[in-house]
Amino acid sequence: MADEITLTYEHEGAFSAESGSTILEASLKNGISHMHVCGGNARCSTCRVMVLDGMDNLEPQTDEEKKLARKKNFEEGIRLACQARIRGDARIRRLVMDDTDAEIAVSTSGPGGHEERLAILFSDIRDFTPFAERQLPYDIIHILNRYFKQMGSAIIDNGGHIDKYIGDGIMALFGLNGEPDAEKCRNAARAALEMVRGLHDVNEYVEKHFGEKFRIGIGLHFGRVVVGEVGHPKHREFTALGDGVNTASRIESTTKKANASILASEEFVTNACDTIKVGRVFLARLKGKAERKKLYELSACNENQLDGVMIIRRYLKGKMPLTITPKILRLAFHEAMTRGEFSKALSDEEAMEQLLADEDNEGLAPAISFINEVADGVARHELPTISPSELIYLSGAVAVELTGGPYIPIELPIEKKSVVEPSIQSPGIPREMEGFPALLIRFRRAGLDRKEMVALTGAHTLGKAHGRQFTENPYRFDNEYFRRLLRDDMSLSLAMLASDREFLKDEKTRQLVELYAGDEEFFFNDFRNAYLKMIRMA
Numbered sequence: 001m002a003d004e005i006t007l008t009y010e011h012e013g014a015f016s017a018e019s020g021s022t023i024l025e026a027s028l029k030n031g032i033s034h035m036h037v038c039g040g041n042a043r044c045s046t047c048r049v050m051v052l053d054g055m056d057n058l059e060p061q062t063d064e065e066k067k068l069a070r071k072k073n074f075e076e077g078i079r080l081a082c083q084a085r086i087r088g089d090a091r092i093r094r095l096v097m098d099d100t101d102a103e104i105a106v107s108t109s110g111p112g113g114h115e116e117r118l119a120i121l122f123s124d125i126r127d128f129t130p131f132a133e134r135q136l137p138y139d140i141i142h143i144l145n146r147y148f149k150q151m152g153s154a155i156i157d158n159g160g161h162i163d164k165y166i167g168d169g170i171m172a173l174f175g176l177n178g179e180p181d182a183e184k185c186r187n188a189a190r191a192a193l194e195m196v197r198g199l200h201d202v203n204e205y206v207e208k209h210f211g212e213k214f215r216i217g218i219g220l221h222f223g224r225v226v227v228g229e230v231g232h233p234k235h236r237e238f239t240a241l242g243d244g245v246n247t248a249s250r251i252e253s254t255t256k257k258a259n260a261s262i263l264a265s266e267e268f269v270t271n272a273c274d275t276i277k278v279g280r281v282f283l284a285r286l287k288g289k290a291e292r293k294k295l296y297e298l299s300a301c302n303e304n305q306l307d308g309v310m311i312i313r314r315y316l317k318g319k320m321p322l323t324i325t326p327k328i329l330r331l332a333f334h335e336a337m338t339r340g341e342f343s344k345a346l347s348d349e350e351a352m353e354q355l356l357a358d359e360d361n362e363g364l365a366p367a368i369s370f371i372n373e374v375a376d377g378v379a380r381h382e383l384p385t386i387s388p389s390e391l392i393y394l395s396g397a398v399a400v401e402l403t404g405g406p407y408i409p410i411e412l413p414i415e416k417k418s419v420v421e422p423s424i425q426s427p428g429i430p431r432e433m434e435g436f437p438a439l440l441i442r443f444r445r446a447g448l449d450r451k452e453m454v455a456l457t458g459a460h461t462l463g464k465a466h467g468r469q470f471t472e473n474p475y476r477f478d479n480e481y482f483r484r485l486l487r488d489d490m491s492l493s494l495a496m497l498a499s500d501r502e503f504l505k506d507e508k509t510r511q512l513v514e515l516y517a518g519d520e521e522f523f524f525n526d527f528r529n530a531y532l533k534m535i536r537m538a
């Protein structure tokens, strides 16, 4: 007789199930009308569930499940009930509850909705409506198609995706192929500049045949948006939704008043790093927003900024599995806090063995293997030169980016700004039970202040301690750890370091925790700056 285990369905109740049965079998046995449109053959995804607890008690994905999960771009924690066999207690949530849900799930051919950090472009022809009123319908369609051909080529040639045409307007997305954030913005900026240049060709034609000229406005923004297929099951379209899209559209509306062809938000300019050049700066109140927003007039692209470091970044992104990202980021911190002990030991097997035997460095061996592998690849493929220490820091930055965190613009060689005497003891790795004053002293020895200490601690959003992850998704970089800290959430299933809870006892650090918990963009900016300072001071 197989062991009995408990399977809890959120909002539905707890049921007993046989160890080794699939979740779907357990559901049906317990009289739960669990959707399974393809009959349990891993082809429809209507049986999918979110595993809230006990993921370790599920057998690994079958090949069939992996295939469908890849196709549908399942997030971490989503399993097919018809494939997942249970070996111990688990808590799940069913995601497809009725026939309408099932129809939607089956008719979605591509990935489901998910968040992406994208560059968004909106363009519009100024005063097109009065122009159209003076023309014949055939001429309007003809000239619009001529215009869209020219503008569309500028977008497509620069890696953009034309999301939709809105009358004479265009909405385009950049970054759907997982490029670094700076590249997403650089591509969007280059497309915008080419659109303005291409307008001259369109205008030669418009002037010759209609005696008029078009002027266009382009708005650029960078931010998180939700992308996915939306619409009636028989007519779906891929699109992006969210505040980021509205902001880009409103920036475009501001171009006329500012008498500028291309305006970009501060978020766009920050994430573009040095890949673009800007001119005039405006403060504008966008429709529906209470606060005035800083907007920059785009003047040019810096074409050389993608060389060197970007090539290695791309290589790292192609090589780094998501599951190793927390260890890589931790290695970057240990490299900085030990003033380069790890990079020095990379070529000395005995020294590395000793380092890894230290309990502070427990679990870092896979990250070291990864760095060694990448260093070999960099040499083999004759990629630009990078020192072992820089490779560790750049890998840490890529780990943050890959998990959805901020883009950290590392330039090579890293310009060191250490004001600390080399003879002074290195800061060392923060201890779990360390009190607040000792922690602060340790970070000060690393050249970092209180704010930078708190911002960097936000990295605990990734990974695990003592086998327990810090947040529900250990491979997503966000401000969830601060939110947990603030709630003083001591869930037994999640880890929380005593040293981090110390932040709540100090008025100033508590305020920082509150700030980061409430504003993710703020946290991302401070984390980016603190990380850059940490590696320059190390």
Ligand code: FES
Residues within 6 Å of the ligand: 035, 036, 037, 038, 039, 040, 041, 042, 043, 044, 045, 046, 047, 048, 080, 081, 082, 083
């Ligand atoms: S029932 Fe169709 S995928 Fe599980």
